[in-house]
Amino acid sequence: MVLLQPDPFLNELTSMFERSTEKGSVWVTLKRSSMKCKATRKKMETAETIEYRCLVRATDAKKTISTSLSARDYQKFQASYATVLKAHMNALKKRERKDKKKTAEPEKKQKKSEPSKKPASRASQ
Amino acid sequence: MVYIASWDEFAERSVQLFRADPHSSRYVMKYRHCDGKLVLKVTDNRECLKFKTDQAQDAKKMEKLTNIFFTLMVRGPDADISEASGKEQVEQAASKKGRGRRQ
Numbered sequence: 001m002v003l004l005q006p007d008p009f010l011n012e013l014t015s016m017f018e019r020s021t022e023k024g025s026v027w028v029t030l031k032r033s034s035m036k037c038k039a040t041r042k043k044m045e046t047a048e049t050i051e052y053r054c055l056v057r058a059t060d061a062k063k064t065i066s067t068s069l070s071a072r073d074y075q076k077f078q079a080s081y082a083t084v085l086k087a088h089m090n091a092l093k094k095r096e097r098k099d100k101k102k103t104a105e106p107e108k109k110q111k112k113s114e115p116s117k118k119p120a121s122r123a124s125q
Numbered sequence: 126m127v128y129i130a131s132w133d134e135f136a137e138r139s140v141q142l143f144r145a146d147p148h149s150s151r152y153v154m155k156y157r158h159c160d161g162k163l164v165l166k167v168t169d170n171r172e173c174l175k176f177k178t179d180q181a182q183d184a185k186k187m188e189k190l191t192n193i194f195f196t197l198m199v200r201g202p203d204a205d206i207s208e209a210s211g212k213e214q215v216e217q218a219a220s221k222k223g224r225g226r227r228q
Contacts, residue, residue, distance in 0.1 A: 017156075017158070020157075020158055020159075021158045021159070022159060023159050024157075024159070025155050025156060025157040025158075026155070026156050026157075026158075027153060027154070027155045028153070028154045028155075028156075029151050029152065029153045029154075030151065030152040030153075030191070030194050030195065030198055031150075031151040031152070031198070032147050032148070032150070032197070032198040032202075052198070052199070052201065053198075053199065054195060054198035054199045069195070069199060070199070071199050071200060074195050074196075074199045077195075078191075078192055078195045081191070082188050082191075082192075085156075085184070085188065086184075086188075088156075088158070089156060089158075089163065089181070089184050091158045091159070091160075091161035092161050092163060092178070092179055092180060092181040092183070092184055093161065093179050093180050093181060094181045094182075095180070095181070095182055
């Protein structure tokens, strides 16, 4: 696990998205963390308030990177992160007329599955 | 784990889950480009909430929820998320304008 500064993290995240276009997935995890182990945290709880940061981890199953965000730089990161996602999440279906047919198909499947339950219940009776 | 079908239910319950136990909760986003799938997961290792989508419009909602979680995690579970949700409304208005232009 490599702990990076927010900007190098975003660069690395970008290349992860680029590497996984053909196959594979990218995971991004957000967690509230003090970056300290539980024992230290318990000691500190009595003395002073602990500074919590947002730990961001990303993996493409081959490589794992992480960064830690303070209250000062999270808003800037948040905006840049959204830009990276927007640029790379382009395989999702848009709401267009052509795609409406595709989205209608799963609905039909659901309708088909519902009546199929009824004959089964009749058979049991 | 069963996926939650409704976005609003997922968003509401995931924030509640985080606020109940900020120490052990995490927010995971998984994006699979080749299948065009996006999965969101919020768990505290006891309960697990998941949401799956292949729609681009849900990515926008996901972005707002991500912003809410950034705020909650940096500022604490008692942080005011109305600012983050206030930005949502501005973004929503902007996206509506964008749709109008395309037509």
